Amino acid sequence: MSLLFNQRKSPGANSANPGHRLVMYFIRHLQQALASIGELWRMPISSLLTMAVLGVSLALPTTLHLLMKNGQQLRSGWDSAAEITLFMEEGVSESQTQKVLRRIGLYEQVNKVTYVGADDALEEFKTLSGFGDALSYLDKNPLPSVILVIPTTQYSSPEGARELLEKLQQQPEIAFGKLDVTWLEKLSAIVNLLDDAALALGILLLLAVALVIANTIRLSILNRREEIEVLKLVGATNNFIRRPFLYTGIWYGLIGGLIAWVCVSLILWWVEGTLLDLASQLGSELTLSGLSFSEFLILIALSSGLGWLGAYGSVMRHVYEIEPENQL
Amino acid sequence: MIRFEEVTKIYPGGQQALNRVNFHLQPGEMAFLTGHSGAGKSTLLKLIAMMERPTSGQVFINGHNLNKITKKQVPFARRDIGMIFQNHRLLMDRSVFNNVALPLIIEGYHLSDIKRRVAAALDKVGLLAKINNMPNTLSGGELQRVGIARAIVNKPPLLLADEPTGNLDPHLSMEILKVFEDLNSVGVAVMIATHDLGLIARMKYHTFTLRQGQMIHDGLSSSDLRESEFEPVI
Ligand SMILES: Nc1ncnc2c1ncn2[C@@H]1O[C@H](COP(=O)(O)OP(=O)(O)OP(=O)(O)O)[C@@H](O)[C@H]1O
Ligand SMILES: [Mg+2]
Numbered sequence: 001m002s003l004l005f006n007q008r009k010s011p012g013a014n015s016a017n018p019g020h021r022l023v024m025y026f027i028r029h030l031q032q033a034l035a036s037i038g039e040l041w042r043m044p045i046s047s048l049l050t051m052a053v054l055g056v057s058l059a060l061p062t063t064l065h066l067l068m069k070n071g072q073q074l075r076s077g078w079d080s081a082a083e084i085t086l087f088m089e090e091g092v093s094e095s096q097t098q099k100v101l102r103r104i105g106l107y108e109q110v111n112k113v114t115y116v117g118a119d120d121a122l123e124e125f126k127t128l129s130g131f132g133d134a135l136s137y138l139d140k141n142p143l144p145s146v147i148l149v150i151p152t153t154q155y156s157s158p159e160g161a162r163e164l165l166e167k168l169q170q171q172p173e174i175a176f177g178k179l180d181v182t183w184l185e186k187l188s189a190i191v192n193l194l195d196d197a198a199l200a201l202g203i204l205l206l207l208a209v210a211l212v213i214a215n216t217i218r219l220s221i222l223n224r225r226e227e228i229e230v231l232k233l234v235g236a237t238n239n240f241i242r243r244p245f246l247y248t249g250i251w252y253g254l255i256g257g258l259i260a261w262v263c264v265s266l267i268l269w270w271v272e273g274t275l276l277d278l279a280s281q282l283g284s285e286l287t288l289s290g291l292s293f294s295e296f297l298i299l300i301a302l303s304s305g306l307g308w309l310g311a312y313g314s315v316m317r318h319v320y321e322i323e324p325e326n327q328l
Numbered sequence: 329m330i331r332f333e334e335v336t337k338i339y340p341g342g343q344q345a346l347n348r349v350n351f352h353l354q355p356g357e358m359a360f361l362t363g364h365s366g367a368g369k370s371t372l373l374k375l376i377a378m379m380e381r382p383t384s385g386q387v388f389i390n391g392h393n394l395n396k397i398t399k400k401q402v403p404f405a406r407r408d409i410g411m412i413f414q415n416h417r418l419l420m421d422r423s424v425f426n427n428v429a430l431p432l433i434i435e436g437y438h439l440s441d442i443k444r445r446v447a448a449a450l451d452k453v454g455l456l457a458k459i460n461n462m463p464n465t466l467s468g469g470e471l472q473r474v475g476i477a478r479a480i481v482n483k484p485p486l487l488l489a490d491e492p493t494g495n496l497d498p499h500l501s502m503e504i505l506k507v508f509e510d511l512n513s514v515g516v517a518v519m520i521a522t523h524d525l526g527l528i529a530r531m532k533y534h535t536f537t538l539r540q541g542q543m544i545h546d547g548l549s550s551s552d553l554r555e556s557e558f559e560p561v562i
Binding site: 003005024028226227229230231232233234236237240323324 | 377392400401403404405406408409411417418419430431434435436478
């Protein structure tokens with residue numbers, strides 16, 4: 001609507017019904033979004049370089065995230081590997097052993113109990129070590145009978161397993177128990193530290209992405225100062241002027257995110273080859289999990305959001321302060 | 329159409345550009361604003377366009393007090409005022425069409441309306457043939473006329489021009505003036521700030537003369553103006 005001359009008809013904007021106007025609103029936004037791609041295309045080299053910087057900056061936290069994710073999967077494997085070995089007193093009879101086994105099996109903290117008698121242990125040792133013949137010269141089996149106890153997952157953390165071990169050692173038939181958790185504790189502490197460091201690093205890198213975009217948008221605003229002044233002179237609002245810059249920021253973030261995804265996929269593909277070799281040598285199954293579809297969407301949404309945020313910061317500072325002056 | 333009441337403008341540096349200026353431009357009137365360099369002509373136009381605010385006093389456009397227009401409303405108020413600049417202020421990296429279309433794009437016109445109105449505006453200044461040219465392929469006079477087309481494309485009831493013929497030879501200046509006269513004949517109020525006394529001398533238009541920020545002459549013709557009034561008084 002005309003502000004100073006009320007008899008003056010305002011333009012096409014109020015020509016149609018509200019529904020049509022809403023459609024036009026979206027069409028206009030779409031046009032401006034596409035126009036801002038054209039703007040990026042005007043300086044393809046510098047736009048691509050900026051996007052590459054963003055892609056690399058985003059690839060790093062994404063890779064860290066994958067490391068943490070795969071690490072967590074590995075660690076849940078270690079946790080269930082917590083196993084308590086109980087060595088029996090010498091001379092405990094068969095029936096007493098059965099009683100102990102039953103008693104331990106009833107503990108709510110215990111998932112599985114396995115008895116390895118001294119004879120079984122010796123057999124196993126013979127076949128695995130290859131000292132079979134030499135051992136047959138021994139007149140007495142030197143190996144003790146052992147009970148292997150696997151705690152429930154709830155008690156397989158280093159602290160929980162240690163607590164259970166204390167309890168089991170109280171049994172009179174048990175000479176002593178062993179739980180090798182110190183290395184697990186240390187590893188767990190290191191991994192926790194790495195997780196924290198990765199998180200901090202990730203946040204810093206995301207901040208860098210927002211700042212790079214903010215600075216890029218700031219430069220393009222200052223480059224187009226003349227244009228912004230002219231737009232203001234012919235009656236453009238700040239909202240109108242800032243819109244293409246916000247879209248440009250979003251595009252930078254979005255394309256940076258896609259580049260990051262490609263980088264991470266390449267890294268994954270490369271590492272997976274090496275990992276398969278390693279896995280076949282260790283005779284175990286190692287698989288890497290990559291980005292899931294929802295994680296991919298989060299990456300793209302986050303990078304676009306950072307693009308918008310960076311651009312918004314610059315726009316608020318610079319578009320608003322540019323005013324047409326000197327020569328009318 | 330435009331009324332100044334006791335308008336004083338002192339710039340932040342302390343320079344007094346206008347001193348208690350009163351005048352009235354009638355609706356649909358075409359007028360010249362003259363005065364020596366530094367007399368305050370540009371300042372007066374800037375106050376109308378809300379590029380500057382008065383230190384004291386009031387400016388009215390069509391009865392609306394501009395002091396009451398908020399910062400957010402300024403862009404909308406500017407859409408009612410066509411502005412023409414000495415250095416045309418066209419965007420050199422956009423075609424003539426895109427330059428002239430700017431005010432319409434801002435107001436959200438449909439593309440079909442934009443095409444029609446841009447063509448009509450360029451036709452009015454005699455440059456329809458150059459609609460797809462880039463500005464750097466046009467002469468100074470042509471650029472000035474593209475600037476006029478941009479100012480009139482959304483048919484504002486008021487046109488302000490600051491030294492529109494400043495860089496042009498007398499022949500081109502007369503051509504530009506013809507364009508303003510044509511616009512005025514269809515009811516557009518026009519205010520032209522100029523040094524060019526020769527230009528005004530041949531016309532019988534309302535002329536305002538500023539000296540040292542004061543309105544010293546407000547009369548119908550320029551015939552009673554003496555050159556001495558254009559000398560700055562120290
Ligand atoms: N932005 C500004 N800040 C401070 N002083 C200014 C500013 N703009 C103009 N002035 C001063 O105000 C006075 C009037 O300037 P103005 O531009 O209105 O004169 P003018 O009549 O348009 O001159 P010219 O014919 O040279 O364009 C001058 O003394 C000028 O130095
Ligand atoms: Mg001036």
